Amino acid sequence: ALDPKYYWVNLLAGGESDFSYLDEIGKEVSVLVIPELKRNIDPVNDLIAFVKIFKLIKSRKYHLVHTHTAKGGFIGRMAAALAGTPIIVHTLHGVTFHDFMSPLRKHLYILLERLAALVTDLFITVGDDLKTRYISRNIGSSEKYVTIRSGIDLKEFWEARELPNDFIAVEKEKLGIPLSDVVVGTISRLEPRKGHIYLLRAASRIVSKFPNIKFVIIGDGYYKTFLEEEVKNLNLTEHIIFLGHRKDVPKLIALMDIVTLTSLWEGLPRALVQAAAVGKPIVTFDIEGAREVVEEGVNGFIVPPQNIDLLTEKLLFLATNLPIAQTMGLQGRKRVNNCWDVETMVQRTSEVYEELISRKLSSSRLLGRNEIHTGCR
Template sequence: ERNTYFSIKGLDKNKHEVDLVIGGESNTIPDDLEGVKIIKIDSLRRDIHPFDEIKALFQLYRLIKKRKYHLVHTHLAKGGMLGRLAAKLAGTPIIVHSLHGPLFHNNINPLVRFIYENLERFSSLYTDWFISVGEDLKSRYLKAGIGKPENYSLIRSGMDLEKFRKVSNFSEKEIKEIKRSFNLSSNDIIIGMVASLEPRKGHKYAIEVAKEIIKKYPEVKFLFVGEGYLRTHLEEMIRRENLQNSVILTGFRRDIERVMAIFDILILTSLWEGLPQVLVQGAVLGKPMVSFAV
């Protein structure tokens, strides 16, 4: 999402008229995109629902046809496939798709992987340009026969790291104040993760690890920073493991750098990533990091 927001904010509004189309489950609608029309498609959801997919495709087609966009730029899996197909049907001159992470990977059912790979290959037939956040991601898609090398650009994720540099120098008093805002004591050891609450981020593995660590070290607290549609499921898992007093879900935060400043250890249990920005940010903060091999 940050990449998309940065891209939109960086466009010259005197030369470009920008609409941002988001799904019905989007819960972090930006409020600082001046001059940008935000359009919500309620039928565009993460989980697979055939009726909703057809409805979303029709709504996107009707929107694109009505607005007569010169360029449609899509992101992520379902939005990317439905958005590009709708743009093609509506006769959009230029269709661009950004790759933020592999849609087909080894952590999903082989049959599902096969289907996803072929859907991406089909979608590439009417995709004019691909933007990848990493060279390895680009290579994986090309190896799968998705697009041609001359139709790819490599644009690594842009990050504002200055604010992370600033909080790396926070005093002990400032750290205590932030901890106090989460009802944490100054002696608590904080293991933190910053990630949206969705299956691919692997929070269930982090909770399983938390259970074992807290048994031995009750002064350890886990802080999960982010929001998402798995929140209720994770809350139930935390209650089931009796970890309510040791695991905190902070929800969506605009001051991620301040929250990360109190981490003693940064973890990342993602099953797959494109470019995990949080690891770069953690490195700037000088935090010890433990991550899956993504």
């Protein structure tokens, strides 16, 4: 965490936020909840949220406001600018405009991002691909961007590399998977943009040629019922295993032979980083961040989004050539290093804050503690 001797941190969160992390944050952080700030667009509640955020920022006289997410980022930055906040930072965790939305909506989102960029002192992106995409759309100048990867605690994933074969055999048995079956796994929320439907259609083709295979889906969400029906329609009941939300993801990745990700868009896919850390070969759609983890033909394969033919081909190739798959997985370990850990993220963020403070605020304004607003979502 940021040093409490120098920073007074307030966390502003929307009413739909997950507050399970509060005990980990500690007493140094004051949490302020805005119930009207929600994910979906709601003109009335959004206006109320904007006014509340503006009043909070104005009354508390923050030196720095740091926003996250698309909607919270826009409302938070505009409110901070109106309140006269000296430093405004925004972290991009994913692209807000993409090819899977209507052209009109995409254009509108780009215009809103450009507007917010006018009052943004610095963009932090979780991956270089994301930075390149925003700069190419003239959303702020390149000098306003820095990449700081999301902190991921990889300790358990490093350790999962060394789990013995006997342990893997027992875990596969618990899931009802024969020891001889190949396991393909995916980790993501169950919602349309995660593209599970493409994996299911690829699986339908694969099992007709290679029946000794299981597909393990980790994650939960409102799309589960639809996907379960699709599994029945494709006669995949014996090959698909829904595990829901799990806390033992490192162990589960360890028993997989291949990890796949079929999301249509991301920022930096954490599941790919985790899979590479455990040493698993990867087949992923070509989305933002994928090429920062996967090198084509070295530790996995990158296929165009929605391309079921190529997805099927690459998964089937690895499933039927496990020695090659294992070699590729070992190569993936080399691509994941300490730049992904939480300590590095906090250190780099602190350095960015210090540079902005020294550049934009005079020493006379920095007497005492600096109050930093670290979240608006």
